[in-house]
Amino acid sequence: MTGPTTTRKPEPLDFDQPRVSIPKPEYRFDMQGEVPEAERVERAMKSFVKDFGRTAAIYMESCIHCGMCAEACHFYEVTQDPKYTPIWKLEPFKQAYKREYGPFALVYRALNLKPKVTVERLQQWQQLIYDSCTVCGRCSLICPMGIDIAALVSQARHGMYAAGLIPHELWAVTERARLEGSPLGATPKVFKDRLEWLADDHEVEIPVDKGNADVLCTMSSIEIMKYPDSVVATARIMNHLGVDWTFRLDGYEATNFGLLAGNSAAQKQLTRKLIEAAVSCGAKTVILPECGHAYTALRWMGANMYGEPLPFKVQHIAEFLADQARAGKLKLKKLDKSVTFHDPCQVVRRGGAIEAPREVLKALGVELREMYPTKGTNWCCGGGGGVVANHRADELRYKTFKIKMEQIEDTGAEMPVTTCANCRQTFDDGQAHFKWDVRMHSLLELVADHLVEDDA
Amino acid sequence: MTLLEFARGPALQWSVTVFIVGALWRLLGVFLLRSRKDLSEPRNRAAWKGLRLIALRSWPRREFLGGTAFGEVMGYAFHLGFLLTLFFYVPHVLFFADVSRGLIGTDLQGLTGFAWPTLPNGVITLLAGISIAALVAVLVHRIVNPIKRLISNFDDYFSWFVTIAPLLTGLVAFAHFAGWPYERLLAWHLLSVELLLVWFPFGKLMHAFTIFAARGATGLIFERRGASL
Numbered sequence: 193m194t195g196p197t198t199t200r201k202p203e204p205l206d207f208d209q210p211r212v213s214i215p216k217p218e219y220r221f222d223m224q225g226e227v228p229e230a231e232r233v234e235r236a237m238k239s240f241v242k243d244f245g246r247t248a249a250i251y252m253e254s255c256i257h258c259g260m261c262a263e264a265c266h267f268y269e270v271t272q273d274p275k276y277t278p279i280w281k282l283e284p285f286k287q288a289y290k291r292e293y294g295p296f297a298l299v300y301r302a303l304n305l306k307p308k309v310t311v312e313r314l315q316q317w318q319q320l321i322y323d324s325c326t327v328c329g330r331c332s333l334i335c336p337m338g339i340d341i342a343a344l345v346s347q348a349r350h351g352m353y354a355a356g357l358i359p360h361e362l363w364a365v366t367e368r369a370r371l372e373g374s375p376l377g378a379t380p381k382v383f384k385d386r387l388e389w390l391a392d393d394h395e396v397e398i399p400v401d402k403g404n405a406d407v408l409c410t411m412s413s414i415e416i417m418k419y420p421d422s423v424v425a426t427a428r429i430m431n432h433l434g435v436d437w438t439f440r441l442d443g444y445e446a447t448n449f450g451l452l453a454g455n456s457a458a459q460k461q462l463t464r465k466l467i468e469a470a471v472s473c474g475a476k477t478v479i480l481p482e483c484g485h486a487y488t489a490l491r492w493m494g495a496n497m498y499g500e501p502l503p504f505k506v507q508h509i510a511e512f513l514a515d516q517a518r519a520g521k522l523k524l525k526k527l528d529k530s531v532t533f534h535d536p537c538q539v540v541r542r543g544g545a546i547e548a549p550r551e552v553l554k555a556l557g558v559e560l561r562e563m564y565p566t567k568g569t570n571w572c573c574g575g576g577g578g579v580v581a582n583h584r585a586d587e588l589r590y591k592t593f594k595i596k597m598e599q600i601e602d603t604g605a606e607m608p609v610t611t612c613a614n615c616r617q618t619f620d621d622g623q624a625h626f627k628w629d630v631r632m633h634s635l636l637e638l639v640a641d642h643l644v645e646d647d648a
Numbered sequence: 649m650t651l652l653e654f655a656r657g658p659a660l661q662w663s664v665t666v667f668i669v670g671a672l673w674r675l676l677g678v679f680l681l682r683s684r685k686d687l688s689e690p691r692n693r694a695a696w697k698g699l700r701l702i703a704l705r706s707w708p709r710r711e712f713l714g715g716t717a718f719g720e721v722m723g724y725a726f727h728l729g730f731l732l733t734l735f736f737y738v739p740h741v742l743f744f745a746d747v748s749r750g751l752i753g754t755d756l757q758g759l760t761g762f763a764w765p766t767l768p769n770g771v772i773t774l775l776a777g778i779s780i781a782a783l784v785a786v787l788v789h790r791i792v793n794p795i796k797r798l799i800s801n802f803d804d805y806f807s808w809f810v811t812i813a814p815l816l817t818g819l820v821a822f823a824h825f826a827g828w829p830y831e832r833l834l835a836w837h838l839l840s841v842e843l844l845l846v847w848f849p850f851g852k853l854m855h856a857f858t859i860f861a862a863r864g865a866t867g868l869i870f871e872r873r874g875a876s877l
Contacts, residue, residue, distance in 0.1 A: 246683040247865045253678055254862040256855050257804050258723075259795035260708075263715030274795040283799075295677025296850065333876060334712045336723075337855060338705050338863030340870075492873060495687035502689070544691050544874025565711040568876025 197222045197360040220584060221315040224356035224363055229311040232355040236314055240285055240351035241293045243456075251344055252289045254337040255279055261331040261341055266571055267324040270591040278331035278341045281320040284309045285348045314357050321348055322359050323585035327452075328537035328572035342542070349454025358453055359582045366449040370458045373465070375449045375581075376413040380441040383416055387439065390424050398427045402438035408475035408504075409437055410446040410466060412483035414613040422482060422613065425640030426509070432643050433521055437479075443469020446486035451493070452578035463489055463497040470504050477505045479512050482636050484538030484576060484612040491543065508539055509636055510611045514548035517555035523644040526557035532605035533560065534596070534619075534632070535570040536612030549611050549635055556642060561603040571595045573610075575618025593622040600630060611635040652831045655838035663842035670849025675857060691874035698871025702863045718789065722782045729779025730815065736767040737818075773822065776815050783812045803851040810847045813840035 227235075259277055262268040267276040274280070291297060291306040300306045329342035352358050365375035372379050378386075384400065391398045399405070409430060415422040430437040443466045450459030467490075470478045480486050491506045507515075516522040531553060539545050546567050553560050563570060574592035579585050596619070600608050610616055610632055619632035649657070708716045734740060741764045745755035757763045767775075787808055790796040817840045821833035847853065870877050 244681070246679060246681040247869070249678045249681050250858055250861045250865055253674070254855055254858040256852050257796065257799045257801070258719055259793065259799055260712075260716045260719055262795045263712060268795075274798040277795050277799055280799050295674045332866070334708060334716065336705055336708070336716075336720075337859055338701055338866040340866050492688050495689070496684070498687075501687050505689070541876050542873070546874070546876070569709060569711045 197224050197363055221318040221357065222360040222363070223315075224358065227356055232311050232357065233309055233314065236351035236355035236357070237288050237292055237309065239354035240288060240347060243347065243350065244289075244293060247340075248344065248347060249289075249294070251337075251339040251341075252286060252294065254339055255286070256337060258336060260334050260336060264330040264334040266326075266328075266330070266574060266592040266595055267588065269595065271588070275320065276324050278325070278345075279339075281317070281325055282341070282344050282348055284313045284317050285344070285351065311355075311357075314352065314355060318352060318357050318359065321345060321352055322362065322577075323579065323582055324588060326537070326572045326574060326576035326579050328576055329542045330537070330569065330572065333541070333569060346451075346454070349452075350456055351454070353454035353456075359578075359584065361582045361584075362449065362453045362578050365581055366453040366455050366458050369445070369447065369449045369462060370455075374413045374416075374445045375447055376417045378413040378416040378445060380444075383411075383439075383444055384441055386416060386420060387423070390420055391427075394424045394428075396424055396427045397431055398423075399438045401441055402473060405436050405438040405473045405475055407435050407437040407477045407479055408443070408466075408470045408473060409439055409479045409481075410444055410486070411439075411481045412447045412486055412613050413445055414447070414483070414617050415481055416445075418617065419613055419634065419637075421637050422634055425634070425637045426479075426481070428640045428643065429513070429522075429636070432645070433516055438473060440469040440473060442472065443467075446480050446483055446490065448486060448489035449578065449581075451485055451489045452581075459489065459493075460497045463494050466490060467494060467498050467502060470502075475504050477507060477512075480506065480508050482509055482611045482613045482616070482634055484536040484543070484614055487543050487545075488538045508543070508545050508548070508611070510539065510549040510552055511545050513555075513636075513639055514551040517551055522555060522639070524555050524557070524639065525642040525644055527638060527642055529558055529607055530561055530603075530605045531556075531558040532563055532600055532603040532608050533566075534563070534573065534600075534608055534610040534615060535567055536610060536615050537570075537572050537576055539612060540570070541568045549609075552635055552639060553609065556638060559605075561605040563599040563603055571599060573615045573618040573622075575614060575621070580614060580618045580621065589618070590622065590625055593618070593626070596622070597626065597628060597630075607631075607633055609633045609635050609638060650831070650835075652835040652838070655835040655842065659839060659842050663845040667845040667848050671854065671857065674849050674854060678858075679861075686869075686872065690872045692871055695868045695872040698867030698869070698877065699864050701867030701870070701877050702860055704867075704877055705863050719786075722786050722789070725782035726779045726786065726811075729775045729777075729782065730811065732767065733772055733776045733779065733815065733818070736765065737772045738766045738769070741766050769822070773819070776819055780812060780815050780819070783808065783815070806847065807851045807853050810840075810844040811853070814844055816840075 261279050262277040265276055265278050287306050288309045291300045325345050327342045327345055332340045332342050335341060369375040387398050387400055409426055411423055446466065448459055448462045450462055466478065480490060487508050494506065495502045513522060533549060533553060535541065550560065573596055574589045579589055608630060616632045616634060623631060708720060748755045790800055790804060814837065817837040821837045824830060825833060867877060
């Protein structure tokens with residue numbers, strides 16, 4: 193869906209009468225393009241059911257409305273507002289599934305047992321699907337039926353994108369990524385200039401566009417534009433390890449806002465760029481940066497977007513570093529501090545790289561003080577799933593951030609560390625907002641700062 | 649035809665037919681959908697080990713216990729009470745044996761030499777009472793709790809009704825309530841069971857089947873990735 197975004201204010205709706213205990217929600221919604229309302233709904237539902245496979249249908253048939261998922265959601269935890277119950281965020285899509293797609297759809301339609309989803313309903317749900325869900329998947333761990341609610345929210349986002357009903361910021365950055373190659377303006381020219389500047393400034397060799405390389409390194413636009421030290425850290429570590437590696441200007445940007453916005457075509461386009469760059473230089477391994485959703489996009493969805501198994505290995509930088517540490521190749525100076533680790537949801541809970549960052553921290557010799565809860569059930573930073581890019585969600589996001597502040601302070605650790613630039617950005621923003629005197633650190637940069645150079 | 653003859657005859661046959669055909673239709677309607685092959689390189693090749701989620705998710709993680717304890721305890725109470733009453737009450741066992749002889753010419757004892765165990769009537773009454781009390785508690789919770797009230801629909805309330813009805817009618821028949829003729833009480837009990845059977849395929853009661861599929865599917869996907877179960 194292309195076309196300018198228009199922002200709409202709430203309109204009175206019949207079904208939106210104030211409830212006994214639930215205040216009428218304030219909401220704002222954005223719309224892309226000028227499309228008749230009925231067509232928006234049709235596009236949403238068609239797109240929602242397009243990829244509807246067996247697993248999603250099983251999930252849709254299994255919810256028993258126990259409401260336990262609310263207990264796992266940080267947005268519910270901090271507001272105690274039932275509208276943030278994760279499964280409720282899917283209500284229009286559950287309704288549409290029963291009416292249009294489920295085994296008894298004919299009966300539901302014939303007897304009008306489930307009313308047709310209206311565009312007003314989708315507009316109302318925009319806030320729930322985009323502003324108050326980081327797709328962190330914590331709810332998927334509590335559901336007694338085993339429903340992966342986060343996966344269904346991602347699927348619902350496909351429908352919302354097709355209907356032209358996504359938050360303006362997400363739409364805009366996805367368009368920018370699609371047209372310019374980067375959501376934050378890190379175009380190939382900008383990236384090339386930055387690499388030259390960083391190489392000069394930090395006296396580090398940064399190979400670009402090598403015709404052949406064993407390892408293709410990628411970065412996220414957040415790192416390129418906000419945390420360039422991560423680019424330098426990547427180069428230092430690769431050089432230190434003597435890896436045959438390169439950046440490629442035709443495939444360096446690992447951020448994938450297509451995935452976050454629900455724009456499958458853009459997701460595929462951005463994924464293919466990385467894959468084709470890797471194939472071009474014959475890379476055996478593609479290293480993904482400290483970025484959670486980039487890991488999901490290429491590690492777990494890349495081959496499916498490509499249509500065949502990837503001819504190279506995909507690793508998050510923390511997994512690569514853990515491998516090197518395990519092999520005894522990564523020699524590090526001891527970091528004599530107590531550290532707590534914030535688990536990026538897409539890398540750890542949903543990505544499976546649970547121990548790798550901890551192995552790297554062990555190689556750094558830190559005293560690791562785990563948060564409670566930790567690892568798979570650690571709380572999300574509140575900025576994933578595109579939420580940090582969506583400014584109308586700021587107020588709500590700051591509320592959820594207090595959970596992280598409390599968790600970190602409870603450990604008494606001297607420094608928090610993570611391995612996701614998006615989490616780091618959320619922490620930096622939260623730190624500034626609350627004037628909090630704790631700064632989040634990058635695992636990658638810590639490793640680069642503690643390399644034993646003599647071994648190089 | 650008396651009410652009891654109706655309940656034991658055509659009503660039973662039709663309700664069982666609706667139950668079987670409806671449940672198969674719903675299950676096949678889902679299981680026959682395509683499932684795309686995941687082409688990503690698995691972290692764990694033995695993804696089948698993720699099927700342990702079917703058992704694991706039967707009790708919440710320690711981190712989630714505080715917020716879910718009421719639902720879990722009440723859920724177990726009414727499910728166990730209902731199932732033990734259904735399968736271990738002497739008249740039920742005799743009824744199933746009768747049905748079995750009608751269908752395959754023999755019962756479990758004839759087939760295996762082992763008799764189906766039963767529980768004393770006093771225990772069954774207690775179990776049914778616990779089940780009813782837990783069901784009332786979950787209904788009150790559904791109405792009072794803002795989360796549950798928001799996400800509930802007709803299916804939740806009607807499924808609750810068809811679940812508690814056989815327990816109540818069964819207890820009433822067992823107690824020969826108000827001196828009503830036992831045949832009439834038994835007929836009402838049978839009809840309430842038949843209502844449950846007829847509704848079963850169309851509402852949330854189908855989770856009795858889909859719970860295994862949903863947990864299993866998630867377990868396979870998550871284990872393949874090495875993600876947290």
